[in-house]
Amino acid sequence: MAEILVYVDHVDGAVRKPTLELLTLARRIGNPVAVALGNGAADTAAALAEHGAVKVLTADAPEFTEYLVVPKVDALQAAYEAVSPAAVLVPSSAEGKEIAARLAVRIGSGIITDAVDLEAGDEGPVATQSAFAASFSTKSRVSKGTPVITVKPNSAPVEAAPAAGAVEALAVTFGALATGTKVTGRTPRESTGRPELTEAAIVVSGGRGVNGAENFGIIEALADSLGAAVGASRAAVDAGWYPHSNQVGQTGKSVSPQLYIASGISGAIQHRAGMQTSKTIVAINKDAEAPIFDLVDYGVVGDLFDVVPQLTEEVKSRKG
Ligand SMILES: Cc1cc2nc3c(=O)[nH]c(=O)nc-3n(C[C@H](O)[C@H](O)[C@H](O)COP(=O)(O)OP(=O)(O)OC[C@H]3O[C@@H](n4cnc5c(N)ncnc54)[C@H](O)[C@@H]3O)c2cc1C
DSSP states (O other): OOEEEEEOOEETTEEOHHHHHHHHHHHHHSEEEEEEESTTGGGGHHHHHHTTOSEEEEEOOTHHHHBOSHHHHHHHHHHHHHHOOSEEEEEOSHHHHHHHHHHHHHHTOOEEEEESEEEOOTTSOEEEEEETTTTEEEEEOOOSSSOEEEEOTTSSOOOOOOOOOEEEEOOOOOOGGGGSSBOOOOOOOOOOSSOOTTTOSEEEEEOGGGOSGGGHHHHHHHHHHHTOEEEEOHHHHHTTSSOGGGBBSTTSBOOOOSEEEEESOOOOHHHHTTTTTOSEEEEEESOTTOGGGGTOSEEEESOHHHHHHHHHHHHHHHHO
16 A cells, blocks of 8 residues: 655644544555654654554754754655655645645645545545635645645544554755754743644634623633634734634634634634634624624524523533
8 A cells, every 4th residue: 555644743742633633534545654853753653653654754853943844844855755655644734834835846746735635536635625615615636746735624533543653763864945044032822721723623713792802701711611722803803802823714823623603703704714614613693694694504693792601601511
């Protein structure tokens, strides 16, 4: 069976969920070979083996942390040349998409970004993308070179499928461009204890209807009862009610959770662009004509200040 290169997103050896989802998809089209780079790369092996990696190629060097993405592209290209895979899968984060695009250019291959599903095809893997507020699904395959495909978080289940996961050191020679852009400082974001917005299985978002920073507490309370991340519309962010890093939409983050709850959000096309691929969409809005209701699986016409706290209490009581 052909080998499929899977780029590993991890934090100091802790593998992030979107990578485990990639392994599920990779197993549909071949044998996953994982590429883990940077501090703690070797520590990823157990989790990757547990989820189907037949081999784990690791490399660590100061270049991976001291410079932006090019050293990682050098390493992924080295892995590509060593393995000659049938496809390369990368998580669809901002960094992942840049790495994938640069690799595709270097190896002269076609690229598909933001896939939401992947299946084997006679002429190579076929990727599904979701377009125009999820009103269309498109299927495509790369017709030139080795397919490079980025996959959105929450596109596949995480499945245990134990494999050898043999660790091998990857030899990487950094090119002249690798040290072109140096990281000059890092400020860790204060942890909220909530899941990362783009990876969360559930997202609860608030919009202009929340009517003030002080009221976002009710959105956070619902999120916390569900173990969800908190999102916000641009109107709420621009008003200074919630941090820009939580904005969902065309000029914010793209999310694709199992469940998206929009409260006091009208459903402008630019907001939809960032949440249209959510599996189940629920909206709470006091205007029955709000465009968000065209998109939802479940809609509640009501005042969010009545509905959201009741929902939070109900969730808490059902959790016992
Ligand atoms: C280039 C460009 C990029 C953009 N990028 C983004 C983006 O990334 N993300 C984004 O979100 N927007 C983006 N926008 C802005 C977008 O067009 C909308 O203006 C914005 O999404 C509106 O936010 P909203 O739904 O919170 O506010 P509104 O459109 O004002 O809607 C508020 C809703 O809350 C409801 N409401 C009010 N009070 C209550 C209550 N008590 N209970 C229940 N419901 C209530 C109202 O009925 C209304 O439907 C962009 C716009 C442009 C031009």
